[in-house]
Amino acid sequence: MKTTDYYFSVLRVVPNVMRGERVNVGLVVFHPGGHDVTIHLHIIKDRLRALDPNLSAIKWDAWAMQAKESLTAIPVENRVHFLQTAFSPITTDTQTGWFKATSEEEVQDNIDGLLKRLVVSPQRVIRIENKGLPRTTKLQAELKNWFKAQKIMGKNMDDLSRSQIVSEYPVSLETDSYADFAFKNGALHVMETMDLRGVNYLSARLRNQAAFKSIVLDQAREVTQGGGQRIAVVSASDYSLVKPAIKMIERNADDVISMESQEDIDRLIRRLTEALHLTTQLSNPTLNLSHNKITDVAFNKMNPF
Known part of the structure; x- marks a missing residue:
């Protein structure tokens, strides 16, 4: 030739x-x-x-x-x-x-x-530790255990291309911002979690945490271009008390999943099953959820997506 x-x-x-x-x-x-x-x-x-x-x-x-x-x-x-x-x-x-x-x-x-x-940025090998808000919440840890049990939790960023979920995905190197989880099916999808179980009132710390989650989702617009979604997964004992925090997160999310709503969980399972090309559907996660569960109807009134 x-x-x-x-x-x-x-x-x-x-x-x-x-x-x-x-x-x-x-x-x-x-x-x-x-x-x-x-x-x-x-x-x-x-x-x-x-x-x-x-x-x-x-x-x-x-x-x-x-x-x-x-x-x-x-x-x-x-x-x-x-x-x-x-x-x-x-x-x-x-x-x-x-x-x-x-x-x-x-x-x-x-x-x-x-x-x-x-041209492409070198792969980041050193991570600056964020000593502000905690890196891992209880809900994040529970979801990670669920992913591990379903054998879809990856160990490093390379596992994104192997139909695995990865944690601590960098959405902005400039601000050192990381999404709780990410997965890929051509387009990249990112997932942020907000655990509001046991909350009786919205403290300044919780409001700041919700604002931080919202900012991460907003910054993720760049990495999810081309069909990716920004997903917020939330859990609360009383959604009426934490509505302002969830509203902040909703502002920059394409979808909001309430772990107290079976309809929402089913939607998340379908999305993960399809995106990761799984041959069998995922089982329900085992989470320590509140007995004061929100109804699908009530949550959907808050959730515009």
Whole structure:
């Protein structure tokens, strides 16, 4: 088979040349013959916001379309210089790289490898300990034991691709925020828990905890794009007393599951069974639930989803 040379440039965002700060956001690949140009972006908005909050205003899909049209229309020898000057604060280096390929599949493999080495954030290996709110609640621990009993609890992040649930999923590296659980079926789904059993009044600490959970769910919008859901799992002895806290969580959740509602539990079981491609349906979780259970009708009045 014929081996063909492909040239590429790394796309970088440089919001202020004087500061010298930059972040890689993708590749532009020049295909043989000079007629085709493809742009491959990997945008990590947390990194861009940390560099300059104004960068979040860039419409990346529109930018890629405009850049492709412009590059295709100009002579091959002028394309790199055009990239350096026409799209500030997005630019590229003077020198181009190159790779060889014999098929479209090999081209894509090379592009994926370049993106991983040059653009995608390195895998986090050190976790900063959050000494504020407790990492694990009783409800979170009970759900984790349920997942383990059903043999769907993974041990590390790699298990996401093996139809397993993982815990402490990082939704924002910038703010060191983690979702209680995550699972994947093409799209990523995240799950936050809020344990309000035995609560007789909403203390400032509980309100802050609910606000924190809501913020994590809001930050998870970025990682759940493309069909993923942000799920809140809650349990309470008296939902009428804790309604403000649940309302805060509902604000940024796509679905709210009450563990006192069998209808809600069935919905969660169906979602997990389908997402994890299980051949048998999960059994009900064994939780230490309150005898003062909320009815499905009452909860659904609070739950807009």
